Amino acid sequence: MQRGQFSSRLGFILAASGSAVGLGNIWGFPTNAAENGGAAFLLMYIILAFLLAYPALMAELIIGRHTRSNMVTALQSIASSSRAKTAGKLTGLGGILAATFILCFYSIIAGWMIAFMLEPVAHFFGMEALGNWLTEFSLARNLGFSALFLSLTVLVISAGVEQGIEKWSQRLMPSLFVLLAALIVYVLLQDGAMQGLKHYLVPDFSQMADPQLIVRALGQAFFSLSLGVGTMLIYGSYIRSDENLPVVGALVTLTDTGVAFLAGMLVLPAIFVAQELGVTIYGGDGSLIAGPDLIFQVLPALFDGMGTAGLAVGFAFFVLMTIAAVTSSISMLEVPVAYTVETAGTSRIKATWLIGLGVFVCSAVVSMNFDALFGLVVTLTTEWAQPLLGVMLCIFAGWIFNRNSILSELKQGDAGVEQGLFWKVWPIYVKFFCPLLIVLTFAQGFF
Ligand code: PHE
Numbered sequence: 012m013q014r015g016q017f018s019s020r021l022g023f024i025l026a027a028s029g030s031a032v033g034l035g036n037i038w039g040f041p042t043n044a045a046e047n048g049g050a051a052f053l054l055m056y057i058i059l060a061f062l063l064a065y066p067a068l069m070a071e072l073i074i075g076r077h078t079r080s081n082m083v084t085a086l087q088s089i090a091s092s093s094r095a096k097t098a099g100k101l102t103g104l105g106g107i108l109a110a111t112f113i114l115c116f117y118s119i120i121a122g123w124m125i126a127f128m129l130e131p132v133a134h135f136f137g138m139e140a141l142g143n144w145l146t147e148f149s150l151a152r153n154l155g156f157s158a159l160f161l162s163l164t165v166l167v168i169s170a171g172v173e174q175g176i177e178k179w180s181q182r183l184m185p186s187l188f189v190l191l192a193a194l195i196v197y198v199l200l201q202d203g204a205m206q207g208l209k210h211y212l213v214p215d216f217s218q219m220a221d222p223q224l225i226v227r228a229l230g231q232a233f234f235s236l237s238l239g240v241g242t243m244l245i246y247g248s249y250i251r252s253d254e255n256l257p258v259v260g261a262l263v264t265l266t267d268t269g270v271a272f273l274a275g276m277l278v279l280p281a282i283f284v285a286q287e288l289g290v291t292i293y294g295g296d297g298s299l300i301a302g303p304d305l306i307f308q309v310l311p312a313l314f315d316g317m318g319t320a321g322l323a324v325g326f327a328f329f330v331l332m333t334i335a336a337v338t339s340s341i342s343m344l345e346v347p348v349a350y351t352v353e354t355a356g357t358s359r360i361k362a363t364w365l366i367g368l369g370v371f372v373c374s375a376v377v378s379m380n381f382d383a384l385f386g387l388v389v390t391l392t393t394e395w396a397q398p399l400l401g402v403m404l405c406i407f408a409g410w411i412f413n414r415n416s417i418l419s420e421l422k423q424g425d426a427g428v429e430q431g432l433f434w435k436v437w438p439i440y441v442k443f444f445c446p447l448l449i450v451l452t453f454a455q456g457f458f
Contacts, residue, residue, distance in 0.1 A: 015172025029338030041278035050214035075247025082241030122156030128329035203287030207280035409442030
């Protein structure tokens, strides 16, 4: 069977950054920064992104391209002993499961983004009742919009790597950059914006040693680069053989952290612009309102306060969120789909629709038991599974994957790689430091 492949370097970079740039950047990052000391969080996040997340990303890309297969087959095939093969199978299945469950909760939030995007439209046409329904929490709305969002995701993935993932990333990512830039310029020109910028960019170093801040920043970095669950591994398996992996990996990491940084320049100033318009931005305990209330209450109140311009700005903001969400969700769905297609021989279209349906059932169960399940699924997948699977991937890359195979894999894209800095540092780094640092960072969150 013919495997898909990205047709160009730009195509891969846009697809992989599309996976990386998502709600995690535009919602998660600014919210976390607002909650955890602004610039202190930003700094810790950037350090961890390059120190831990980039090497782990490289592990996935190299394993993926070398094996040209889904996570389970990939990890099994680089292992030689039968014990390592079993570990590979379990890690691979764990990753596929985690990607699928991330999609379950992600589609619920992404559905809200679509609903909030349509609200200004309803308002514009005088349909107030519809507008209210769109922004009020209800089971019907949640189910309807997560189904809509999942259908979009399924449509893109069923079209395959080049015609689906690559084509849509190439259309959507440039629009995302333009929208983000335009919104930042607009918000920074409003009264109050500078105060927000100060909160974001002037660090309070005393907060940097806060264990919660470090664990959050690590989780944020792993989630944001889509690590641990086989997404980058499967995208790596579709890269052309002559591509220089350390360079494209670095470009993806830079784009991802760059967009998170820019999203902070949008959301934090916006909070203080809202305050200028009379919106309450501090909660009862004196800290900034963060979490879902920030995106779904503070910002909409800001757009309301801006009158007619606010309709356009609000619409643009939620279009931005929706685009970011789709280019990420397609990469999540690709993980179980590629596995099913490659191991069970199911056709792509059939596999995509069936798995999409399964994810919808799962997200419906979560929606119906929202208070009990939503936070639980988020914590289990992003705070536990992602870093721990990340450790396993580093162990596979550092201890199990044959060093010469890694080298010849890298040489295809850069004949002089052996003399470069990457090859001097990365193999040792991924073998010892990465697993250790991830485990330590992870562990200190509990003690
Ligand atoms: N990186 C995406 C975001 O920031 C989320 C994601 C996680 C995508 C895991 C794929 C796999 O929103």
